[in-house]
Amino acid sequence: MNSLPPVCDYEGSRYQEEFWERGQRAYEDACEAQTLRRLLPRSGRLLLELGAGAGRNTSRYTGYDRIVLLDYSRTQLAQSRERLGDEPRYTYVAANIYRLPFVDGLFDGTTLIRTLHHLAQPAEALIEIRRVLAERATFVLEYANKHNLKAIARYVLRRQTWSPNSLAPIEFAPLNFDFHPQAVRAWLTQAGFRIERQVTVSHFRVGWMKRALPTRMLVALDRLAGTTGDLWQLSPSVFARARAVGASATANGYFQCPACGGSSLEEVALVHGASGLRCSTCQRLWPLRNGIYDFKEAIEV
Template sequence: MEPTQSSRTNNSRPICDYENSTYRTDFWEGQGREYEDLAERIALRHLLPAQGQRLLDIGAGFGRLTDLYGGYEQVILLDYSRSQLAHARARLGDERFLYVAADIYRLPLATNAVDTTVMVRVLHHLVDVPLAFGQIRRATRPDGTFVLEFANKRHLKNIARYLLRRGVNPFDRAPYAFAELHYDYHPAWVAEALRDAGFAPDARRSVSLLRAGWLKRHVRARTLAAVDGALQRVTAPCTPAPSVFVRSRQHKAGEARLVDRAQLFRCPACGHEPLDAADAGLHCAGCGAHWPIEEGIYLFK
């Protein structure tokens, strides 16, 4: 096991806060994004190991993608927004799902807590990608899998805009902040950040190439998504689409066994693990902190 890093737990970074946001209804439901939703599901279905013991979805929001996790014995939905998790719980219940309100920079999961980690539509909100990847690496067991989606800076439309002198340079590898706490990333920059964190990227899909208003108005979402699905792998080497999915294996020394359910959590304040069950919550023997569970949600904020 890697040592716990108590000295690095004071990891506060600015967060794009979705608390009480209407993300589900304002962004997805009836908002003309059925094609993107379907295309992302195709990518994830191909990259995700079909079965496993414990899957962690970071920045899971209201649990949009959870129906793809049917092959996992336990699923942890983690998000900074408690209200998003409450929506997820109302729909999914407690049988296979755990709900954790926490910050990715201070991930309250023990070393080797999960075999698969998924993070979709979250990287574009992160100011400190290396810190986030380091936390994911610790929580994912040796030989585990990390499936990441990110917003691609070097996609076809951005290249065209640049050639017409209307946009930023998509070939420059540095992340591009197009709004506060909103970033586009160059695929090579992300691959390098993954490798620096100890992941080995081994498969990629270029997703939502057909995202154009006029196409979406004239062609059924299911048809567009089917075409997208057929193109995702063959176009992956040059990533022309605005969204990229990348799967990495996690190579780190140590035993590949997952921690038991009773040892699942780590203190986000001091790094002590595991936490002990205590009255309506968890107790940290390292710093004495109490982390409550309220309405079925573990609260680590």
């Protein structure tokens, strides 16, 4: 797996607590909740939540029968499991978005919220995401928009050197990218998606406004401002609902070995009551530890 793009490592991070719970982001969180309500289908069979983190959004995916939470960080998944519990409705998977451990055409829905901005090769990731989706599956994507009003104003006033108008991603910190909406739309189309709707979000992400005005009011105004999302995108965060177009393979199985692509994985018992999935093609053994299927590193037996 050495040839894969670098991953922004959240292992051991206190992201949920520091960024959301202590970061005064009730406004952003409520805006995202209302946007998800707007964009998600009422019902679905199997949803793949990519970059699920600590499961902040998972309970918002009410229409789906089952949800697979996937994240590269085992500790983020452990936090989401603590939050959501071990209901059969949830499956926890540690894996890399660039090499998803599922057979083609498996899911009828997927979300990628606040995670595209960590991907150095977004076009590559979107192709891999399309692979595991059934025909007409729904994809709800959020990305950080470089062509936002604040960046445009700073550029015009010469307080920022990079141009918000160029289509190239801007890496403002290591493995943290802002994207141009036009570039994201082109990558989605190339990967086999058709955009149905765009919603601009978090228009009022300004410290003094958040302090001075009631959150409920700002969230209501954000909803109103977001209705023009198909016409222009000038907010720091943009959501898009896309549909998987073109043919998909009929899913045959569930997990797929991320190392060799084999789709016959058999459950095996290990010592001390642990278990894992053995790939019958390459014989690698992927552990199931503390309720999390771990496809980051095969174990030696």
